[in-house]
Amino acid sequence: MAPTPRPRFGIMTAPMQVTYDDILRVWREADAIPEIEHAWLFDHLMPIGGDPNGPVHEGWTLLSALAAQTRRLRLGLLVTSNRFRPPAMLAKIATTVDVVSGGRLDFGIGVGSRPHPPEAHREYPAHGLPFTDPAQAVESLAEACTLIRRLWTEPEPFDFHGTHHRLTGAFANPKPVQRPHPPILIGGRSAATLRVVAEHADLWNIPGGDIEDAVRRSALLDRTCAEIGRDPASLTRSIHLPVSYAEPGTTRNAIAEALDAGFRHLVLGLPAPYPAGVARWVTDEIVLTSA
Template sequence: MGTAFGIMTAQQQVSYEDILRVWTEADAVPEIQHAWVFDHFMPIGGDPAGPILEGWTLLSALAARTRRLRLGVLVTSNRFRPPALLAKIATTVDQVSGGRLDFGIGAGSRPSHPLARREYDAHGLPYHDAAHAVAGLAEACAVIRRLWTEEEPFDFDGAHVRLAGAYGNPKPVQRPHPPIMIGGRSSATLRVVAEHADLWNMPGGGIEDIAAAISRSKLLDRYCTEIGRDPAAITRSIYLPVSYERPGETRAAVVEAEGAGFGHIVLGLADPYPDGVVKWVAEEIIGAR
């Protein structure tokens, strides 16, 4: 099976109409199989006070306006929404899309990123350390899967998640549940990936990150083997930004990633989006490699 290519439109410094134009085009370009938004409440690029749309609300709107693309949030911060609420939101998007959701989730932003760090104080959200965030991610994945699959109410008494009488109805369209993509590169997060993920996304920045991606992928293989899971059961995904001025560099990064075993590639589109940008990506990046 060949590489599955997708696009990402980070919904900062742009309007809903801008993003809808790109996604409508992508829905008609067969080389593009999936599309993503990100999960931030305040811009992390460009004007810090510029416009930004909430990811899951936007995703549901885009799900209603597309017919073919698989779609998701790359990736949801588990720090932003309680897991049971997130399970309900994701189920709603899977229902709206007719079963096209890829469920992306991660531990949340790094404390070293000041523009991301400010989101928590600005929205009254607690900001926990990395160990707390990763442990909470593992519990969230367990709870969300149970809400999607179990037919009876259940209680959950974890260190980070506590539920009483939890139950999900309706269930997602996809059975047993939407594919779970976990994003991140830390060793602790990769252990959660080995346990819970169908796809793993390596946050990337270009061809210079491929070596790190290969190293992390090998570590994930080891963690899977330790718990008796086939490493091949987890699809390897990577985010690569698109250069409109230097498409050859992006093509080189794509070829390098494919050669390293990454069969799911998310091509990040910088704003403002040129007219016909998706067709250009299909021809100049995907088709010309």
């Protein structure tokens, strides 16, 4: 029997109601702490918490800036909305971040905001973006994953005529630093999305908060992998867990449950405002006592 992979801890700093300097301070601190292995932003265009008219930074632009200011952390968006950007453009953006970071990108992608929380739905009319129905959105995600991988790996231009995306003479140069391509993380929980995960992802992420549901979804993913002939163990299970500064024991308990359920990639969500030394505090109070 293969040994159980060790847990890999990371942080998440939602880029809303904060400044660039706030996030940069936390990421630079985390970059110097080996126990924190990865760091994440989210992908929203308007706040989904706090002041609805408060500041929010565009995820990929900010990620590129942070990639240039760090040296060790793996980094990504948890997760990119496939509804926001055409997949060929997204492939080019992601490649640029992988190059800037020296090959540290974990490429997170998902269907995009369901209208939950309700605040997320207003992003679409506010930016002139269509909000397709769930079935179309999942089909679009599957096509996007195929297209992005091909753009990252194929040496010659190609045409693609899908149901949702059509490209003529598609080609990407440069290619990502990571070969054959950056790891693909897909977030989601519906049965349809989990099929896309089984077909395309290296990592699967689900929000924490209901560990029993996460266990059920993980079992469904196992069955879906088996249906298509994939070894379920080849897919890393990732979970996002909120951090409580006031009650770190609550976070430690959630981590213990997640580890028992087979989740080895743990993303610790840091609420803003970020206390001074928060990355060191998370490491000492949560990571080192949970690993």
